[in-house]
Amino acid sequence: MRANTVELQGRLAAREALRYSPAGIALLSASLQHESGQQEAGVQRKVEFEIAAVFAGPLAENANRVPLGAGLQLGGFLAPRRRSSKQLVLHVTEFELIEV
Numbered sequence: 001m002r003a004n005t006v007e008l009q010g011r012l013a014a015r016e017a018l019r020y021s022p023a024g025i026a027l028l029s030a031s032l033q034h035e036s037g038q039q040e041a042g043v044q045r046k047v048e049f050e051i052a053a054v055f056a057g058p059l060a061e062n063a064n065r066v067p068l069g070a071g072l073q074l075g076g077f078l079a080p081r082r083r084s085s086k087q088l089v090l091h092v093t094e095f096e097l098i099e100v
Contacts, residue, residue, distance in 0.1 A: 004077045006090055009100055010034035011069055013050060018064045028060035029053070032072065032090070052081070053090040063095065071100030 015030040035048045053074070055063040066072070076092040 006074075006076050006078060008032070008034060008051075008074050008090070009036070009071065009098065010051075010074070011071055011100060012063075012066055014068065015064070018060060025057055026060035026064075028055040028063050030055065030063065032074070051090050052087075053092050055092045055095075059092060059095065063092070066097065071098045072096070073098045 010032040011034075013031040013033040015028060019027050021027055030053045031050050032053050033048075033050050035046075038045050038047050053076075073096050074090070074092050075094040076090050078088045079091055081087045081089050
């Protein structure tokens with residue numbers, strides 16, 4: 001098995017209403033905005049993107065209380081949006097509020 005881990009800092013740009021799976025697990029879909037400067041081939045590059053994220057269980061309930069625009073340090077993994085989709089979503093397994 002190969003590693004699939006992501007660490008990312010960004011701002012909570014948007015979120016949908018908290019919902020629950022048929023098994024009763026809290027789920028929260030959100031969008032995160034990231035901006036940074038990265039070194040690539042010896043050149044500084046500005047990186048800006050928005051990524052879809054999903055929080056599950058107690059993390060979803062906690063993330064639902066985070067104000068829009070708040071800075072977050074996130075950890076998680078990437079997975080397809082749906083089984084046959086090529087679009088990726090960040091599944092958050094840990095997060096904390098930070099200043100960005």
